[in-house]
Amino acid sequence: MRLSYPGNVKVVKVPCTGRVDVLLILRAFESGVDGVYLAGCLEGECHFLRGNLRARRRVEYVKGLLEEVGLGGNRVEMFNMSASQGQRFAQFAQEMTERIRLLGPSPVKKGE
Amino acid sequence: MIVGNRKDFSEILEKLGAARRVLLLGCNECVTVCGVGGEREVGVLASELRLYWTKEGETFEVREHTLERQCDYEYIDQIRGFADDYDVILSMACGAGVQYVAEAYKTKLVLPAVNTTFLGVTIEQGMWSERCQGCGACILDMTGGICPIARCAKSLLNGPCGGSSEGKCEIDKETDCAWQLIVDRLKESGQMERYEEILPVKDWRTGRDGGPRRRVREDLKL
Known part of the structure; x- marks a missing residue:
């Protein structure tokens, strides 16, 4: 398909979005990232049955935490797509990048 | 816990x-x-x-x-x-x-x-529920193993109040009526005669009303 997506997106591979813990997302923000999104399988199609559903709940929880600390819950999001939907992967990467650009850099960004 | x-x-x-x-x-x-x-x-x-x-x-x-x-x-x-x-x-x-x-x-x-x-139990992963108020004088033998002190909103000792409706407490629809649970459990376990026994007015001195509590076991001391 030779699709392109914004080069600012760093992909961290996990076996399932169910592996993504609240602390993993928080640590990413501590390291200075501007936003985090999870690209999970379509709901109802998790190989591990409920991994992506759990991930969605954790993302919702982290949104609350980020609001509490003043970073804003919009900096984290959950998206769903199947392995064959490269188009959607690129589209969500674009969408999230645009959203984060509007929000601006993370206020906890480490100095260069 | x-x-x-x-x-x-x-x-x-x-x-x-x-x-x-x-x-x-x-x-x-x-x-x-x-x-x-x-x-x-x-x-x-x-x-x-x-x-x-x-x-x-x-x-x-x-x-x-x-x-x-x-x-x-x-x-x-x-x-x-x-x-x-x-x-x-x-x-x-x-x-x-x-x-x-x-x-x-x-x-x-x-x-x-x-x-x-x-003081409670795990209902399911991520959900906990109250079971005990540490009143210091356990009556679970009389109430089918269900505590009316902790689980009845009014801590009633001898049956439900008028707020019990279809097994739920009037405080909210999610809360079971403790006395409904007790009666059901007494029936299931063939102990309904327990329900006939009147529990006397509770002596709260064994609970918080008696002030901060302390327990000593001399045999365990070093």
């Missing part, structure tokens, strides 16, 4: 005031199981504090440390070597743990990060 809720982040910040060197102290017992003050929750709150203070451009130090228990002095003693390096000990244990840490470190400011709520 003892169950609690974490305080709001804003309340924790307010309590911390100007303190920026924080020893965040978790507990490996009850509060770990109910997901409020174990090593993982210590990590989450520490991360929140770091994110907030970094955003505010503050200089700070947050040390994460989780003790086996905060209700036994042998464990509390384990932080003696470095407790003085911090402005404040922010405890994520239950109220008992917070108090015992404060007793052990008399010159330190010890703050609670958790609201202790009840």
Whole structure:
């Protein structure tokens, strides 16, 4: 398909979005990232049955935490797509990048 | 286990005031199981504090440390070597743990990060429910193993009130009527004769009304 997506997106591979813990997302923000999104399988199609559903709940929880600390819950999001939907992967990467650009850099960004 | 809720982040910040060197102290017992003050929750709150203070451009130090228990002095003693390096000990244990840490470190400011709520059980992963109020005079033998003190909103001792409707309590539709549960259980277990026995007015002196309680076993003393 030779699709392109914004080069600012760093992909961290996990076996399932169910592996993504609240602390993993928080640590990413501590390291200075501007936003985090999870690209999970379509709901109802998790190989591990409920991994992506759990991930969605954790993302919702982290949104609350980020609001509490003043970073804003919009900096984290959950998206769903199947392995064959490269188009959607690129589209969500674009969408999230645009959203984060509007929000601006993370206020906890480490100095260069 | 003892169950609690974490305080709001804003309340924790307010309590911390100007303190920026924080020893965040978790507990490996009850509060770990109910997901409020174990090593993982210590990590989450520490991360929140770091994110907030970094955003505010503050200089700070947050040390994460989780003790086996905060209700036994042998464990509390384990932080003696470095407790003085911090402005404040922010405890994520239950109220008992917070108090015992404060007793052990008399010159330190010890703050609670958790609201202790009840003695309860795990209904399912992520859901806990109250079962005991520690009244000091257990009557579970009379009530089919279901406690009317903890589970009836009015702590009634001899049957339901008029607020019991279709097995639910009038306080909300999610709460079972404890006396409905008791009668059902007594029927199921063939003990309905228990229901005929009138429980006398409760002597609350064995509970909180008798003041702070203490238990001594001379044979266990060293």
